[in-house]
Amino acid sequence: MIPSRKFAAVLVAVLAAAAAIAFSVHAQPQGEIPMPEQPPSLPASLLNHNLVVLDPAHGGPDGGAVLGDHILEKDVTLALEMRLRTALSAAGFTVVATRDADPADPLTADQRAEIANRTHAVACIVLHATATGSGVHIYTSTLQPSLTEDAGGDFSSAFVPVPWETAQAGFVSQSQRLSGDLSSVFSKGSIPTLAGKAAVAPLDNLMCPAVTIELAPLPVPGEDPAAVTDANYQQRVAEALTEALQAWRDHADPIGMATPASAEDSAQSKAIAAAEAAGLAAARARSQAGATARPAQKGTQ
């Protein structure tokens, strides 16, 4: 009988230990996700220094502003985008554009931002045109700089999810620096500029140094202002933008760990551009399929 008592005591002890272990595991808070000791960090440099995203606004049924007799803003932005693409390519940039034609079913603002955010471009340029005002208007986001950026832009310390609506907050200071550089180059080229902040889609959703360029008629002393459709005016703007972006790519980096533009960087840009072309086609396919869901990386950028 004694061995059976011992066996029962051992059995009870084993069961009690198992229950204690099970209870301790079950009592762990459900919402608490165990974090790894070393949080995943972003790459050393967020920006691809040879890649620029161009977003000619409007398109398809959205013609934008009417800039004259039967001239729509969407056509002017597309013409400027083509000139800019040519000039940037000649300067060694890889260019990703959100549209190269006038599709019947254009991408939404969120889809355009999604394309731009995948590239980690050194600059994202949103193109607009207007018949009001004069010269070139340069706008940055109205968001306040994020705390991460204020703290020195140490993006590598931890991966912090960013809300889609305020994705640009981490790049606002960079965008304002880019805006200042662009203004300087335009002023050098005798093109009047107006810099400010604007609440325009998809500026707040872009995770790159981003500005909106709005082309307005160019005042010419003693003559009528040059219209935004003027080819020479557009070419001057495209060349000035290219010059400014060439200078920008050498010192644009939120964390100061970027390497200068190199052949390896250029190859990476071309790979991204090729992948982006596939992504653009996929986004258009989704758009045509009537997909209205927000981008997949919403809230996790």
Next chain:
Amino acid sequence: MIPRYQRILFWVLAGAILLMALVLLRGCEQAREKLTRHRDETPLAAPVAAGSASVHLALANDADGTIILVDRDLALPTEATARARALLARLIAEYSYKNSAHPIESGPAIDDVFLLDLPLHPPVAAGPKTADQQSASPAAPAGSDLTAEPQVPGGQLAVVNLHGTFADHHPSGIEPEMLTIQSIVGTLYANFPRIEQVRFLVDGRPRDTLNGHADLLRTYAVVDTATGTAQPTVQEAH
């Protein structure tokens, strides 16, 4: 000799014309009486002698993208929402004048202005929201939570309901649209110190943009507008 049946037909037609004329006259009289009676039944508000007061208008300038505060002496209603509506109507009217620095087509622009005390308390939903209802509600950017406590006690949210025709005929472009919004926000802030945030509706409904560019779905923080670099003159005035 005129046949007899033709004479009968003539008199029948003449009689019918006379009868129709009498019916028409009677109808006109009845309509007139109805209008007069309706007018008599309309309650009339007692006239209030509102003295003119100095107000500040934040006037935009397309040439340099600035907003300048100017003073005007206006006789405005005493009730806050009516006062805000009249003030903004006057502001937009300034833009329809000849040689305006920020030309906007004349016409009705401000339908209503509502002043709501912050924080807003969302209504308790009777059931789970459908996907359509969720997508219809505009997402306010971070930092503009309307259910959060106001920065100062008694802070208000101004909801400006614009006419659809005003939005449709507004000059299209980032600069003109943003200047109009900043002009409205700056004018409200300069004359209604309790207003902290401004939202816009068009014909009572949320609308993506004013006319293709400036975002109308977000909540505009008045403090941000007053300290923004796009409005140096407003900043100096405050």
